[in-house]
Amino acid sequence: MNTTGWQQDLLNTWLETQKIWWEHTAQVLQTTTSLPIQVSNNPDWSKQIDQWWESAITYTPPHLQDVLNRVLSMSRSYLELAEQIYTKVHNSDAATPLEAWLVSMEQTFLTQWQQQKKSYSGGFGLAGSLFEGWHHLVNQLPGMPVMPASMRGQTANPQEWLNYWQKSLSIPNASSLAQQQTWQALLPLINNYQTSLAAFMDAMAQQNLEALQQLRARLWHMAGEGRSIRHLRALYDLWVTVSEESYARFALSDQYQVVYGDLVNAHMALRKGFGEALTQHMHTLNLPVRSDLDELYRKQHELRRENCALRRQLAQLERRLDALNTQS
Amino acid sequence: MPPFQMPAEAIADEVKNFQEKLMGGVSNLLDMPEVRVGITPHEVVYQEDKVRLLHYYCDETSAQAEPRNPIPLVVVYALINRPYMLDLQEGRSTLRCLLEAGQDVYLVDWGYPEAAERFLTLDDYLNDYLDLCIDKVCEVTGSNQVNLLGICQGGTFSLCYSAMHPEKIKNLVTMVTPVDFQTPDSHLSHWAQNVDIDLLVDTLGNIPGALLNWTFLNLKPYQLMGQKYLNMVDMMSDKTLLQNFMRMEKWIFDSPDQAGETFRQFIKDFYQANRLINNTLQIGDYQVDLANITMPVLNVYAEQDHLVPPSSSKALKHYVKSDDYDELVFQGGHIGIYVSGKAQKMIAPAIGAWLSEHP
Numbered sequence A: 001m002n003t004t005g006w007q008q009d010l011l012n013t014w015l016e017t018q019k020i021w022w023e024h025t026a027q028v029l030q031t032t033t034s035l036p037i038q039v040s041n042n043p044d045w046s047k048q049i050d051q052w053w054e055s056a057i058t059y060t061p062p063h064l065q066d067v068l069n070r071v072l073s074m075s076r077s078y079l080e081l082a083e084q085i086y087t088k089v090h091n092s093d094a095a096t097p098l099e100a101w102l103v104s105m106e107q108t109f110l111t112q113w114q115q116q117k118k119s120y121s122g123g124f125g126l127a128g129s130l131f132e133g134w135h136h137l138v139n140q141l142p143g144m145p146v147m148p149a150s151m152r153g154q155t156a157n158p159q160e161w162l163n164y165w166q167k168s169l170s171i172p173n174a175s176s177l178a179q180q181q182t183w184q185a186l187l188p189l190i191n192n193y194q195t196s197l198a199a200f201m202d203a204m205a206q207q208n209l210e211a212l213q214q215l216r217a218r219l220w221h222m223a224g225e226g227r228s229i230r231h232l233r234a235l236y237d238l239w240v241t242v243s244e245e246s247y248a249r250f251a252l253s254d255q256y257q258v259v260y261g262d263l264v265n266a267h268m269a270l271r272k273g274f275g276e277a278l279t280q281h282m283h284t285l286n287l288p289v290r291s292d293l294d295e296l297y298r299k300q301h302e303l304r305r306e307n308c309a310l311r312r313q314l315a316q317l318e319r320r321l322d323a324l325n326t327q328s
Numbered sequence B: 001m002p003p004f005q006m007p008a009e010a011i012a013d014e015v016k017n018f019q020e021k022l023m024g025g026v027s028n029l030l031d032m033p034e035v036r037v038g039i040t041p042h043e044v045v046y047q048e049d050k051v052r053l054l055h056y057y058c059d060e061t062s063a064q065a066e067p068r069n070p071i072p073l074v075v076v077y078a079l080i081n082r083p084y085m086l087d088l089q090e091g092r093s094t095l096r097c098l099l100e101a102g103q104d105v106y107l108v109d110w111g112y113p114e115a116a117e118r119f120l121t122l123d124d125y126l127n128d129y130l131d132l133c134i135d136k137v138c139e140v141t142g143s144n145q146v147n148l149l150g151i152c153q154g155g156t157f158s159l160c161y162s163a164m165h166p167e168k169i170k171n172l173v174t175m176v177t178p179v180d181f182q183t184p185d186s187h188l189s190h191w192a193q194n195v196d197i198d199l200l201v202d203t204l205g206n207i208p209g210a211l212l213n214w215t216f217l218n219l220k221p222y223q224l225m226g227q228k229y230l231n232m233v234d235m236m237s238d239k240t241l242l243q244n245f246m247r248m249e250k251w252i253f254d255s256p257d258q259a260g261e262t263f264r265q266f267i268k269d270f271y272q273a274n275r276l277i278n279n280t281l282q283i284g285d286y287q288v289d290l291a292n293i294t295m296p297v298l299n300v301y302a303e304q305d306h307l308v309p310p311s312s313s314k315a316l317k318h319y320v321k322s323d324d325y326d327e328l329v330f331q332g333g334h335i336g337i338y339v340s341g342k343a344q345k346m347i348a349p350a351i352g353a354w355l356s357e358h359p
Helices: A003-032 A045-059 A062-090 A097-114 A123-140 A158-168 A177-184 A187-224 A232-251 A254-284 A290-327 B008-031 B094-100 B122-141 B153-164 B187-192 B197-204 B209-217 B221-235 B239-252 B260-272 B310-318 B341-356
Strands: B042-048 B051-056 B073-076 B087-089 B105-109 B146-151 B169-175 B281-283 B286-288 B297-302 B325-330
Touching (some): A062 A097, A062 A232, A062 B221, A177 A254, A187 A232, A232 A254, A232 B221, A254 B187, A290 B122, B008 B221, B042 B122, B051 B122, B073 B122, B146 B153, B169 B341, B197 B260, B209 B221, B221 B239, B297 B341, B325 B341
Parallel strands (some): B073 B105, B073 B146, B169 B297, B297 B325
16 A cells, blocks of 8 residues: 555544544433433432443543543432432431431441442442442552452452452463462462451441431531521532541541551452462463563663763763863 | 421432533533643753653743743652643643742653662662752753752652752752651551551552552542532533543543652651651661751641641751741642642742742
């Protein structure tokens, strides 16, 4: 292909891409105007957001996907709050709908953590964000395969987890006795990580419960002063204020220091153990591993420092030479 | 009076309004071009590995074309996040304000460390990269000394550098800088005490920016992971506000990885052992003694700083031996001190004026 033809092809492809993008954007805009507001005894506004987003995500430019995900995730949680309050108010058998909602939230915190259920929707999205955020982070870190989706948010059976990894890395010769033993050595590390994760999440759940109790006290204090909440958003904002105050105290406690440190340390120990097991396998296959690469980087770093020192010495000598030349 | 007074219809109306705002806002967002950051003209005057030294200058539209202060100003930002926070957009640029205050502005951009940089130490960053940059500025400008402005972790670096090479620094300005790393109100310090840093660095090599981001978001999780995005829905109908939000969002999640060995030393020596103020800090061949800082010092801190508590910054006055020590307090937070309208009018002009008064 000659240069002109190649450029023309490139231009055509680019124009076609732009056209498709704008057509898709137009479809998204059409979709945005057609979201119905549904009112019933048990509305599912949050699910509507999900359905809309599933249809829109395909057409969203990549640089906007992360931020839109965050906005829509938070909107979904906010609409879940609206659904819960609406249901309590609409089904007015409860004498005080807000109290009924607070009680149901407390029960949610208690039961969801105690039973280690798969999803965690309490806390207007916050606790879910913390939990999901941790797993998202863990999956982003290098050197270990991602956690199986079915086990996210759960205290999975360590053996099940180990099996998953062994399958994921079905390396030839992986079934030798020595290598089986290497994998088995990871079991206590997995157990330790699961225990630390559960302790961290339990502590967070306890803090959220306390925040709810403080929210209740704040609301009744307001009522005693003749003030009341008249907007959902005002209720949400008050919850954020109260929770942030409660969390700030908790995060400075000895308990938080311990559960936070233990979680990070247990995860790193597991990751390190996994890396060592993987290295052993790679050695069996005569493949280079990270420690080999690190050795090269270390040498390169030493050479860079040596080079820098030599450059400085040279500059110093040049200055001395200049001074001598000036004197003579 | 019951604490909550909303009939079911009012709740449904509020939901409807929210959904309309969200949908309209998403349309605005999709219409918006990708945001641009870093607006002040500049050129790269020196580069060493991934570190670049940038020289900023005013364009023709600016009232102040030539610097009035003959001593060049070197700005040292943190390794965490990117320095374009100081030059975010028109009307929100600390660097632009410093230029307009008559300063000759240079900025050290540390870049994005990769795997090959994992063995870089604080000695490399300060006694090599920063020192080379300062020598270069002196060579280009013909000055024997520079004014140093260190920001956040960059402020701590500037303190160490000024203590190790006091002869090269005419005046020192620290901005939202941690000095005492173990004040009782410091969440970061509290969290770092029980983390096995050796295990962390040995396992990960370089420390991923995402890990640091997660840590910073956890300082105020209810606001930063939740409420902020509902606030965004409220502002999405205003394209200017939306662009401002997107610039901040871009900056927050633009987190370079940290060179492993530097991170190891920074957390262990500063956060866990508080060596900067215990006078036991060793960087390369140097014992870092803050008492060597005898040049004029301006210490700028933010009263509502959730990352670097004011108590941590204000400790500086007890350790430097400068006869000319000033403080400047900003009534705002760690980020607002660079980007808020109030800061643009108050902080950078005040720093510029202080530097010009110390020729």
